[in-house]
Amino acid sequence: MAALIRRFDWASTPLGPIARWPQSLKTIVDLMLRSPGMMSLVWGPEGIHLYNDRFTELLREHCVRALGRSVHETFARSRDVFADDLAAGMAGRAARCVGRRYPVLRNGRLEEGWFDVDYVPVHDEAGRVAGVLWTLKETTVQHRAEQALRASAARDRLLIENWTQAAWETDADGLVVADSPSWRAYTGQTREEWLGDGWLDAIHPDDRPHAERQWREAMAARGAVDAEFRLRAPGGRWRWTNVRAAPLLDADGLIEKWVGVNIDIDDRRRAEAALRESEERFRHFARASAAGLWIRDAGTLAMEFVSPAVAAIYGVEAGALLGDVARWAALIVPDDRAAALGHLEAARAGEAAVHEFRIRRPSDGAFRWIRSTDFPLRDDGRIPRIGGIVEDVTEARLAAEHTAVLLAELQHRVRNIMAMIRSVTRRTGERAASVPDYTALMMGRLLALARVQALLTRAANVRVGIAGIVRDEVSVQAQHEGQYDLDGPDVALSPKAAEVLTLAVHELATNALKYGALSTAHGTVTVRWSLVETGGGPWLAFDWTEAGAPGRPQPTRDGSRRRGFGSELIEARIPYELNGRGTLTIAPGGARCHLAFPLEEGASILETGAPRRMTVFGGSLDMTDGPDLAGRRVLVVEDDFYLATDAARALEGAGAEVVGPCANEAEARAALDERRPDAVVVDINLGAGPSFKLAETLKDRGIPFVFTTGYDAEVIPPEFAGIARLEKPLQLRQIVGAVAKVTAAA
Known part of the structure; x- marks a missing residue:
């Protein structure tokens, strides 16, 4: 048979021009043309006589390096197979072979390929068998996919039935067809009890409608399931489980089956429930407590939680204290602010401290003494947050005095x-x-x-x-x-x-x-x-x-x-x-x-009458016996937050109506356009160096103003030489006094 497989010169045409072909070969050509997508060729006693384009493509796909190479080298290990098939064809027998394995040369390497082969004897005009029409359809990819699918299904079934987790498999309709022993151990049920739709009976009645709805929605959408519900466990108790399942789709996108696993989350859900209960108890306690409770982020000192009592103590809305620590610190009188902030720093460094400071309550302008207990809130040695308890101790402190x-x-x-x-x-x-x-x-x-x-x-x-x-x-x-x-x-x-x-x-x-x-x-x-x-x-x-x-x-x-x-x-x-x-x-x-x-006044030595009631003084913010600015409208322009708010509160303490404070020139000009103030307190440097544009506007409009600055007098232009200059750091009474002076002069 080796003589039948000879070297083929791709440059030659062994059978000559088509016009000389016998009718039988024309028939062969017609057969080949009627087989698109197939690899067709004609074998005869002398070797290959004819082949179609698909065969050429296959050879190209197999990276045959030179057309002069013999075809049989491509199918080198299939000679015996070719020989047997050729012998059968030359004997006049037609046959179809499904799943033939032919070693093929791919990318310079011999690989095993799978083909469906049809071979039909070709007769000449005399009725003799002149050759064999060979039609091959390569099914390597399909065969390997089928093999992989069969192997995957076997592995899946083996994995499900032996997995240590509670795994299971259902058919396309969601009926259980396989489960793992760990699933049965997890639920305490036999396999027979779980087959079909028996698993629904094991779900807590309160959770069952939700579980069924999620399952139906997932089947309709052919999407994954990720649900949590309570499942009956051995002993009749209910355990929280997390069900995760995904559909396996066929080539047409239809669901073939579902594969899923149950993850026990009972400890987590119970811990979450205990945490929610604890947090709810904390909220009830915080709402009922006369003392105020607060929690801050230890990194940024931003306020994360305040109880209703905190808002009442400070005289603000609860939300006004959340966020930036500066919002809280601005309520503290300047004399006590640094010490109060220092105790926050100590708390996030791990120290607990009890300290007292004065605030000026925005709700009524009263000065109050606050006692705060600051302490770290630890978590595995870290201090992610700090907490505190605040009380208004004004009455107790005044009573003691x-x-x-x-x-x-x-x-x-x-x-x-x-x-x-x-x-x-x-x-x-x-x-x-x-x-x-x-x-x-x-x-x-x-x-x-x-x-x-x-x-x-x-x-x-x-x-x-x-x-x-x-x-x-x-x-x-x-x-x-x-x-x-x-x-x-x-x-x-x-x-x-x-x-x-x-x-x-x-x-x-x-x-x-x-x-x-x-x-x-x-x-x-x-x-x-x-x-x-x-x-x-x-x-x-x-x-x-x-x-x-x-x-x-x-x-x-x-x-x-x-x-x-x-x-x-x-x-x-x-x-x-x-x-x-x-x-x-x-x-x-x-x-x-x-x-x-x-009849004159005179005190008896026998008297024990109570002295005059004590009051709280607000240090530098207290404007008692200071100038009266009632009826005056004052605009404050200052980019430093604390100085701006302190100046505004001091002016309000003297009876003034304060506009702003404004942190930049644009805000100040908008305030000026809205309503003319009686006086302006303006910082020379609003962040970009000394600027006198706003001062020029004020001078042109005839509005009295005073400068606050950290610069020396040499920086101020000559045209503003007569303007009052308050040099930082300054006393708040200086601002009130300067405003009183310029408004009186106006």
Whole structure:
């Protein structure tokens, strides 16, 4: 057979011109032309006689390097196959061979190719077999694809049935046809229970409609499925699972089957649920807490969360504090701002700190003391965030300061009272005739002090009516109401006058009980008081007259030289402490006393009234007792955020209406065009070096302004030499004062 396969010279035409071909060969040509896409050639005893274009293309595809190469070298390893097929064809037998393997030369290498082969005997005019029409259709690609598909299907089935994950396979309609043992272990069901659509029964009833809907949508769209739902697990409990499935499509784009896997996400979903529950508890706590809670990003210090209490404490909307830390810092008075920002830095460095600072609340302009507890929020050693708790401690702080002042004041009052008691005690002891006499006198005077103390401490720095003082002291000593006659206007006495007069009336009443008119049931005391106008103002005139007193022994020479406690009080203390006059005489029938003193203000040493309420001062932002800018409209042009906001708040504290602040010249000009201000505070350098264009506009429009700058005076052009220049760093009171000055001049 080797002789039948000879070298073929591609440049020659073995069968000669077509016109000389026998009819049988023309028939062969027709057959070849009727086989487009096929590789056709004619073999004969002498070798290849004819071939079509597809055969030429195949040879070209096989990279035959020279047309002079023999064809049989291309099919070098198929000689025996060719020989057998040629022998059958030359014997007159036609045949079709599917899946013939012919080694072929591709890219210089021999490879195995697959062909479907038809061979038909070709007869000459005499009816003899002159050759064999060979038609080959290469099916290498299809064959290999089929092999790969079969191998892939086998591998898929093997993988599904042996995979450690919960894997499964369904048919095109979604009915389970295969599953892995791990799937059955995961669900606790037998394979038979899962085949078909039994898997739907294992989905939680609440999740089943959603799962079915997603499955139908995926089948309609021929797309992947990625769903999460609860699946019944061994023991009857529900476990969260993530179902991921993808369709396998055939050549026409139709679904052949579905392959999927279930990933257990129960721990994750439960952790997420616990986290949501924890976050919800935190939100409830934050909403209910009187203290404010906040969280910042540790890298940027941007505010990420604030509780409602924070907004109430700072007097702003909650959203106003979110984001840039400068929004929060701008509310802090400048004197305390650096320290507050420093504590944030310490917190993100891992330190916890409690500190206090002052803010000016935008809602009402009040200064408040804030206590903030800053601390790091750690995560595996890192500090991604910092948190804090804030409280408004203004009232507590003022109360503590007020208590300290009260304590000092009380100590002062107690010392005074003790000094008075010491003086009364000494003087009583000097004049008492016996211990019982000393005790009675001392107790009476202490009670009088107690009564006047009660009067003076009912409210702070109150005036006391004289009628109550006289009635209280006389009625205590009288045996019956018919013994005294009291009359006069209820003049309000200052605390000092009430203190002295009470003690004086007490001494008069005590003396009357002991020696005078009240010592006998028939004696009487008449008290009259009235207002007397003098050139210096109103005076109180007070007269005490006794009648019916028993006779009393005349004092000895030594006794006449000694003045009693009551006499000293009336004749010496009233003139000394009240700038008035007092006389006391003892006549037949009882004592007579005349008092007169001006109705002036005076504080008693027995008072313990509360001092003036403490207030919060805002440091450099506090414009108390500063210039009044009420009704003035001031434009602030400053590119530094903190200085701009501080200047605006200081001006507002002085009563001005502030426009801006504006960070650049364009914003300032827009504000000027909208409404003319009464004055402008303008920074010379708004970011691009010194510029006086805006100043020129202000000068042309006749609007007063002041410069704020860090430059020396030499930078300012001569035409602005008369403009006030506030050199940075500057005091905010300087800005308010400068604005007040230029607006007053205008």
